[in-house]
Amino acid sequence: MAHARAVRAGRARAGSAAGQRRPVRRAVKRKRVAPQAARPKRSPKAPPTAQAAEESDEESTDDEDSDDEEMEKWEEKLLEMEEVLPRDMHPRAREAPHLVSKAKKVPYELAIPTYQRWMPVCQMSKKHRFRKCKMPFILAHTLGMLSRQRIPVSRVTLFVANETERGHYRKALQDSAWEKVRIELSVLGNKNSRNFIMKFFPAGTYVVSIDDDVERISWKIQEGMTHHVLRTLPPGSLETIIFDAYKQMRDHKAFLWGVSTSQNARHMKTYGISKRNGLVNGYLNGYISRPQCKELFRTLSDATEDSEFAVRHFAKDGVVLRYRMYAGITSPYLNRGGLQKKFEVKGERISAEQRSEARKKEERWGALELHRMFPKLIGLPKKRRDKKTMEVCFYSMGYPPGEGKKRIAPQLMDTDRVRYWQQNPKVLGCHAYKLYEGYKTARTLREAVSLGARPIDLAHDYNWGFLSVVDLSLDFPYEVELQEPGKRQAAAHFFWAKSSEKFVKVRIKEMSLGHGGLDIKKESLQLLAEKVPDRFRKLTPEDLRKEGGLLSKMPLVVLRSLLRWAKTGSLRYERRKTWAVYDALKVLGLTWLARRVKQREVEEAKAADKEPKRRARSLGKAWR
Structure with missing residues (x-):
């Protein structure tokens, strides 16, 4: 027992001694340090310049508008393939205007508003391929x-x-090569500069406007949603597009054209020209100068000047053109200078993200003002996921959603002479395309229906201008007739009748805002105008086809009646259209004839009241 206690006590002492024992430290090989006197002295760090600070801040900004590396490599590859015409094209892409157009050459002026883009591109752009490039930005x-x-x-x-x-x-x-290019003094500001350009060129000049940061023009050659279906426009093709656009404007009575509103292949098409209400980008567009039309000048913000320019043209002309297969490649939110310079203060440290936010704030204000000015064509601003997407919400059909059903096609008659576009505007391969091919040769409405045109086709084709009424028939059913020839005043001169064209575009009640106007024979309208020359004398062709024009509240059936009355002196109409005829006559200033229409209705009402009494008397006599 004593031995066991001694063993346990020895183990306890050994354990406590082991616990107090320090671990052995290994030798660490240290680097020799130079003496303090031999160390080089550090010079005080110079404060960074404002430009360097801004550039470093931009590099650290996660800008969602910046191009990814894969896309930039693809752009470099596209520039290398610019001279090569692609072979694997969609059949409709082979019909692109720059390949098949035979439009005649016309004179034009190409305007480039620019600001501070003379600086080296390496200081203005964050793209990798421009990092060491000292070429002026506008040259690159x-x-x-x-x-x-x-x-x-x-x-x-x-x-x-x-x-x-x-x-x-x-x-x-x-x-x-651009050493001798013409340079004109304009004014500061994007909106003001573009207004200056409109005034600079004489009326009727064909002006093509391009921003100073367009790298290339892309062309969609295949159906798809990635950038691999895009190619760069072949050299020498832009001028062909410019000539074709002028021809298209003349054919469609338009005054403004542009390219696709998006650089994203998903939103581009391999074919087609849009005529709907929508954005015409400022980076590439063309227009026929009309400096005398003050309603076309931009008045709102710099950030929405192109949206304002487009909607003002659509409100005036009822059509703007956009080539859906082309797009300009720019980086408006990424590059410095230009409009972005407006959101910088000299010496201020501001990132690309902050510049974009400031620009978006101004854009939202401009979009709201556009909605207030054009509530039928522009909706409330809509917040987008991508900063590059405009927040201006266009009503592409020419009216707000839900109001289209109220604006139906007018009541055309079977004997009305019509004319269809011969180039099929429908989507290739669809049922409407096949039907259009069948009835596009029709000369009257009855013939179009017999060849397969449905009511929905007639309404759609009429409202989008694919169907034009060449001659209104004046032989129609009626219930009331008034022989009131009226007095034809001395021959008057009308502004709208000075053109050499045989038809005049007139806006009537049954039209969407996107409609270009109904074709009325000039001689027929002139007969009506000579009855009330004071109402027609000062009108221009634009006044007759604009929303709120002289005839814009008049139904087509009433216009037929008035045109027939001006020609024959006989006013015919259906009884249910009495008040519509009365209102139209009041608008034209024909109050004496309006009173006659009202008097006729009173006479018929009195006659209708006497008829039951007469019948009662006759029945009473027969009973007796």
Whole structure:
């Protein structure tokens, strides 16, 4: 027992000694440090410049508008393949205007509003391929693209803000192909500069406007939603598009054209020209200058000037054109200078994200003002997921959702002479396309129906201008007839009758805002105008086809009655249209004839009241 206690006590002492024993430290090999006197002294760090601070801040900004590396590599590959015409094209892509158009050459002026884009591209862009490039920004972008497209220097004019800017551009363009390009002094601001350009060129001038940051023009050659279905527009093709666009504007009575509103292949088409209400991007568009039309000038914000320009043209002309297979490649939220410079203060440290937010704030304000000015064409601003997408909400059909059913096609008659577009505007392969091919040769409405045109086809084709009424029939059913020839005043001269065209576009009640107007024979309308020359004398062709025009509240059946009355002196109409005829006569100032219509209704009402009494008397006599 004593031995066991001794063993346990020994173990306890050994354990406590082991617990107090320190661990052995291994030798660590240290680096020799130079003496303090031998160390080089650090110079005080210079404060960063405002520009360097801004650039470093931009590099750290996660800008959702910046191009990813894969997309940028693909763009470089597209530029290399620019000279090669692709073989694997969609059948409709082979009908692209730059390949098949035979439009005649017309004179045009190419305007480029620009600001501070004479600086080296490496300082203005964050793209990888421009990091070491010291070429002037505008030469690496728009002017370089125009050189590849073989646009003559004599056609191009740069519009700069002041004399200092002009000097910088002259110096930057020395020893280049654009050394002798014309440079004109404009005004500061995107909106103001574009208004200046409209006033600069004489009325009727064909102006093509391009931003100073367009790298290339893309062309969709295959159906698909990725950027791999896009190719760069072949060299020398832009001028063909410019000539074709002028022809299309003349054919559709339009004054403004553009390209696809999106650079995303998902929203582009391989074919087709849109004529609906919508955005015409400012980076590439063309228009026929009308400086005398004050309602076309931009008045709101710089950020929404292109949206405002487009909706003002649609409100006036009822049509704007957009080539759906082309798009301009730009980076408006990424590059410095231009409109982005407006949101920077000198010496201020601001990132690309902050510039984008400031621009978006102004854009939302402009979108709201556009809605207030054009409530039938522009909706409330709609927040988008991508900053590059405009928040202006266009009503593409020319009226707000839900109101389209109220604006049906007018009551055309079987004997009305019509004319269809010979180029099928429907989607290739669909049922409507096949039907259109069958009835597009019709000359009357009855013939179109016999060839397969459905009521929905007639309404759609009429409202979108595919169906034009060449001659209204004046032989229609009636219940009331008034022989009131009226007095035809001395021959008067009308502004709208001075053109050499045989027809006049007139807006009537049964039309959407997107409709270009009903074709009325000039001689027929002139007979009516001579009855009330004071109402027609000062009207222009635009006044007759605009919303709120002289005849815009008049149904087609009433217009038929008035045209027949002006020609024959006999006013015929259905009894249920009495008040519509009365209102139309009051609008035209024919109050004496309106009173006659009302008097006729009173006479018929009194006669109707006497008829039961007469019948009662006759029945009483027969009973007795």
